[in-house]
Every structure is written in structure tokens, then in C-alpha cells.
Amino acid sequence: MRLSALYEARFAETIKRTAEVADGISDLKFTDAYRVPFQYSRVVRRHLKSAAFVQSSAGVMLTDLDGNHFYDLTGSYGVNLLGNDFYKDTIARAVGRVGELGPVLGPYHPVIADNVARLKEISGLDEVSFHMSGTEAVMQAVRLARYHTQRSHLVRFCGAYHGWWGDVQPGIGNPVPARETYTLKEMSDDALRVLRTRRDVACVLINPLQALHPNAPPPTDASLVDGARSAHFDKKAYTDWLKCLRAVCTEQNIVLIFDEVFVGFRLAMGGAQEYFGTRADLVTYGKTLGGGLPVGVLCGRKHLMKRFRDDRPADICFARGTFNSHPYVMAAMNEFLRYLDTPRARETYRDLEQTWNVRARQLNERLRDEALPVEVANMSSIWTVGYLRPSRYNWMLQFYLRAELLALSWIGTGRLIFSLNYTDADFQAVADRFVAAARAMEQDGWWWHPPAATNTSIKRRVLKEMIAHRLSANGNRATAR
Ligand SMILES: Cc1ncc(COP(=O)(O)O)c(C=O)c1O
Secondary structure (H helix, E strand, O other), X not given: OHHHHHHHHHOHHHHHHHHHHHOOOHHHHHHHHOOOOHHHHHHHHHHOOOOOOOOEEEOOEXXXXXXXEEEEOOHHHHOOOOOHHHHHHHHHHHHHHHOOOOOOOOOOOOHHXXXXXXXXXXXXXXXXXXXXXXXXXXXXXXXHHHHHHXXXXXXXXXXXXXXXXXXXXXXXXXXXXXOOEEEEOOOOHHHHHHHHHOOOEEEEEEOHHHHHOOOOOOOOHHHOOOOOOOOOOOHHHHXXXXXXXXXXHHHHOOEEEEEOOOOOOOOOOOHHHHHHOOOOOEEEEEHHHHOOOOOEEEEEOHHHHOOEEOOEEEEEOOOXXXXXXXXXXXXXXXXXXXXOOOHHHHHHHOOHHHHHHHHHHHHHHHHHHOOOOEEXXXXXXXXXXXXXXXXXXXXXHHHHHHHOOEEOOOOHHHOEEOOOOOOHHXXXXXXXXXXXXXXHHHHOOOOOOOOOOOHHHHHHHHHHHHHHHHHHHHHHHHHHO
């Protein structure tokens, strides 16, 4: 109730405006319902209301409609690599560069030529195609792999996100079964054996972000009914795995696709291929590559990118998209790519990993010193929060962090994304607030638990409560009839 009162006072205007639109925005309704484990969702929506608006950004801060200044840990879903001010400038310059042409689609603005040259260089691949989102770039990669191998199935690994297209999202969230998708266990000899023995595998999709939590789905707070969320990034082990995979794909003529929509440009200038020292046949990029505008890009080997056969004119592999190669997007992309060539960019990438590893270590030391049951794990500037005590309420931390003016995306503490313009002083401020939030949560008693409780016993109990709830709801419905 203390926290609830604080929200009502501190975020009053932002909450009011959110409530006014909430009923008409499907995305907001969904994220609001799934921000926390479902069984707590209704009570949270009543007492810790969503505040979905911000009015401005500057440096590493976001300002809401009440004038609160938040540190931005949302990273705009990963788009914000270099700081919001960078993208504002990029977009403004892009508008200036292609303004004379305007939003003409079909014929290209000449700026596209430099993008293609730079992307070929960065990816080490021969051809490029432009799309409007990461999801579409992945769709096209898989379609081309199927076309050229004349095999039906794609392989993805447990938990990996590749956008919301049906074939890469079997199971929950997709009302139609994905019949031509195999989901295999990552970093496993069994998976390699499957690839060696099956004859219908066209391609293997890798999302290198999974290296932080192999075989687990993106860590949202919605699944946090206990404390069992673990993450640990082992660069050497993942590098070894990718090399094995590369070898098997080469041996079996399976197309290896790196989906770098999230991690491309974040781990290294040359993306995951450079960072893990392994080459793919097709690579998808997106997010930050658009210079702040929506984009998806596919780079690939020449023979795989071809969409027709010289000897069979009717046998084509179709791909279009009204807004692909939009002049404004191409110009913003060009600003982003040209920035990578500057000494300032090279300086940013130097010691990048080390900087973020040290920061994570320092925060963990502070949490440990205060005996707070939380820790962070990171893959460079992508972080996730882990919980050391079995508790039904670990998901509450996202609300304490918000109270300390740390802005998270709707999946909560599962993913914190830093932009690379965070200075040491900015980071110290975030660390102070993070520790203060965890301390407040401890003091408010959310980490109390019966001494015998384990993650398993909590999960079992929550499950029983859910079943009981479902049965009583069914019973009530039957009586009403
Ligand atoms: C690895 C990966 N692939 C594909 C996508 C889909 O990109 P978009 O949201 O632009 O469609 C995402 C988005 O988060 C992603 O992280």
C-alpha cells in the first residue's frame, strides 16, 4: 500500500493518461496483463497502475508526463545502442539528406549504394536485401534456405526468439501448429546428431543472445512465480558450440543463419560473427541498424540470396514489402553505418565487454555486501536479474525499481538494456538506485518466506492454486447456467 500510494502521487498524470487510452490499444492491454505472473495481474493492475507515456529523452534519461526523470534501462528493445540523442541527430540528418526526394518508393535514393557496400564489408557476405522489420528479415532468410536446399524444415533452439512469424514461434502465442519446425536443445550433442541424420533440414537459426541463458525463453517477469531464473554467459563454451554447429552445417549442406537482429553491432562492430569468430551463410540485422527507424536486413552468400533459377523461370522465391528501402530509413542507416567508421565509435567499442563486466561485478558486490537476494548476469550491455531466495514475489522488484526512477520495459527485470553512452557516473547512479530498490523491497517483507520453502515447493503450490481457481470458475459458470 505504501508503494501504491507512492505510485499514485509520483506518476499521477502519466497513469491517468495511460488509463484513458488503455482500452483502445491492444498491445497495452496485453503487456499490462502479462507484466507479472497471471495470478497477480489483476491486483497489480489495481494498485500499481501502468504508466506508459514518456515525453522526452536526453542523455541516458527519459522524462514522463509528471516530469520524473528516469534512467533508461529499456534500451528501446535493443534499438538504443548509442544513446537516444544519437538517433535524434541521425534521423534529423537523414531527413535533410533525402528530403528532396521524399518518401518515394520503388526507385532507390543513391544513398543505398553506400549502405550495401558497408553491409557487405561488415557481414563478409555478398548480397543484401532490405525489409521493414527483423521478423521479415528472418522470414526471408528461412524462405531462401528452403528454396535453395529444397528441404522443408527449419531448426531453431529452445527458448530462442526470432520475431513473431509463425514458423519460428511454435507453441504458446501461435494459434497454428508450426509443422515444419524442429525445436532442438542448444549446446547439445543430441542436436548435432539430429542435424547429421535428418535429411529434411534446410537451415539452423541461431540467436546469439541465447548464450546468456541457453535453452530458456527470454526471461520475463511474467514467468517469475518463484526464484528459479538462472543466467550465465560463458563465451568460450558458446564459441565452441557455434564452431561445432558450423562444421555440421557445412558437412550436411544446411544453411546456418545467425539472427543478429538484437546483438548485431552491440557485441562488436562486426556483430556476433566477429565476436564469436564464426561465419554464417545468412545473417539478419535490424533494430539499431535503422538509425532509429524501423528496419530488417538480410545479408547472405550470393547463391543463397538468388530469388529465381536461370533454367526454370516460373520457379521463383518471392519477397517484397512496400516500405523496403524507404529513403528516410536508408539515409538514417547510412548515418549509423558511417558513424561506425569514426574514431569515436572505435573508442566506444574498445574495452566494451570489459567495461560492462566490471560494472556488473561491482553491482553484484554491493548487493552481496548488503545480503540482498538479487544478482545480475550480463552479456556485455544486455543484463538480466536473478533471484537468490525462493519467493513468490520476486517480480515485485520491477515496481521498486520504477519507484527509484529506473525505467524497464514491460518484461521487467528479465532484461535490462544499457546504451553505450552510459558514463561511469551514470552507471553509479543506476547502481545506487538498484540497491536502494532491493533494500526497500527487503524492508517491506517481500522476500520473507517460510524456512522450508524451495522454488519447487512454491511452484507446486502456485500450480495447485491455479487449478483450484480454474475448477471453481468452471463450477460457478456451470451453476450460473
Ligand atoms: C533475435 C531477434 N530476431 C528477430 C526479432 C524481430 O524483430 P522485429 O521486432 O523488428 O520484427 C527480434 C526482436 O526482438 C530479435 O530479438
